[in-house]
Amino acid sequence: MTRRSLHPSWREAAMGGASVALAGCATAPSVLRPESAPQHTLATLGWWLIIVGSAVIVIVLAIELVTLRHRGRTVADTPLVASPGSTRGIVVGLAITAVVTLAFFIYSAVVLGATERPRGRPGAKIEIIGHQWWWEARYLGGTPDQAVATANELHIPIGVPVALQVTSADVIHSFWIPQLQGKIDVIPGIRNTFWIRADTAGTFHGQCAEFCGLQHAHMMLTVTAEDARSFQRWLAAQSAPAAAAPPSDTAAAAGGRAFMSSACALCHTVRGTGAHGILGPDLTHVASRHMLGAGAVRNTPGALNAWITDAPSLKPGADMPRIDLTPATMHAIVAYLQTLR
Ligand code: CUA
Numbered sequence: 345m346t347r348r349s350l351h352p353s354w355r356e357a358a359m360g361g362a363s364v365a366l367a368g369c370a371t372a373p374s375v376l377r378p379e380s381a382p383q384h385t386l387a388t389l390g391w392w393l394i395i396v397g398s399a400v401i402v403i404v405l406a407i408e409l410v411t412l413r414h415r416g417r418t419v420a421d422t423p424l425v426a427s428p429g430s431t432r433g434i435v436v437g438l439a440i441t442a443v444v445t446l447a448f449f450i451y452s453a454v455v456l457g458a459t460e461r462p463r464g465r466p467g468a469k470i471e472i473i474g475h476q477w478w479w480e481a482r483y484l485g486g487t488p489d490q491a492v493a494t495a496n497e498l499h500i501p502i503g504v505p506v507a508l509q510v511t512s513a514d515v516i517h518s519f520w521i522p523q524l525q526g527k528i529d530v531i532p533g534i535r536n537t538f539w540i541r542a543d544t545a546g547t548f549h550g551q552c553a554e555f556c557g558l559q560h561a562h563m564m565l566t567v568t569a570e571d572a573r574s575f576q577r578w579l580a581a582q583s584a585p586a587a588a589a590p591p592s593d594t595a596a597a598a599g600g601r602a603f604m605s606s607a608c609a610l611c612h613t614v615r616g617t618g619a620h621g622i623l624g625p626d627l628t629h630v631a632s633r634h635m636l637g638a639g640a641v642r643n644t645p646g647a648l649n650a651w652i653t654d655a656p657s658l659k660p661g662a663d664m665p666r667i668d669l670t671p672a673t674m675h676a677i678v679a680y681l682q683t684l685r
Pocket of ligand 1: 557559
């Protein structure tokens with residue numbers, strides 16, 4: 345945890361809020377467009393709350409208008425209880441309010457019970473660790489040498505629940521895939537159990553939902569939901585150690601050597617090599633990811649070069665430091681990382 349991360353200026357906070365609002369418009373991962381059984385249940389509750397809440401506002405405003413028209417011009421002219429009929433109106437109003445509130449309390453409790461636990465065996469178990477400001481995901485169940493660790497881009501099988509164990513490495517975050525499930529707090533020192541499920545194939549966007557510092561708005565993740573066969577193929581590819589750079593690719597081979605002998609290997613793991621750092625994301629299959637920096641930039645060779653050269657200019661506050669390398673070495677390291685598919 346850094347001091348600056350806890351004290352972003354109002355301007356930075358406002359810019360972050362504005363950009364996520366615009367990003368939200370573009371991709372619109374709305375809770376009211378559910379793609380899973382639990383989110384359908386939550387969205388139905390949401391619609392009922394919107395409809396009944398709106399009806400209550402309209403009815404109350406209508407009654408106020410009618411009352412004002414019949415009761416003189418000033419509040420002082422209007423007795424609080426004018427007649428037995430008014431008393432009856434107040435009692436009926438209170439009774440309706442109590443019934444509506446109680447009905448929604450019971451309905452919410454039923455929905456909470458229905459979405460809390462999954463039905464059926466999980467198709468995958470994933471440990472999710474929140475960091476300032478990215479998501480680490482470790483697929484549980486494999487042998488240590490096949491431990492799949494990725495960042496910000498989950499893959500899950502469709503039609504089955506996926507069990508999550510959720511914790512944080514620094515401050516409190518909140519894990520949220522709006523179209524698949526509700527939110528779960530991501531708290532340091534506590535391991536919350538949670539589950540998600542997708543009933544249709546596709547890519548679903550998620551976002552940290554608890555203010556966690558300067559780059560809270562840029563702590564995104566995606567969930568790719570696919571059929572069981574595609575998921576198993578992805579998992580098998582991810583569980584393999586990093587392939588050595590092809591001998592014909594001299595730039596990539598030189599880049600691999602530069603990576604291992606530089607600060608890169610102190611912060612990042614590349615399984616099957618001498619890089620065992622744990623501060624930053626596991627890079628064993630970094631080239632298979634679509635984005636860098638939890639949604640900061642697209643994972644292209646140019647962006648990767650810019651990210652390694654000066655990550656703080658792309659994501660102010662990120663722990664990834666500026667790296668001072670010659671252009672040739674930088675080119676070689678980018679070529680090496682491109683081979684990590
Ligand atoms: Cu992590 Cu907001």
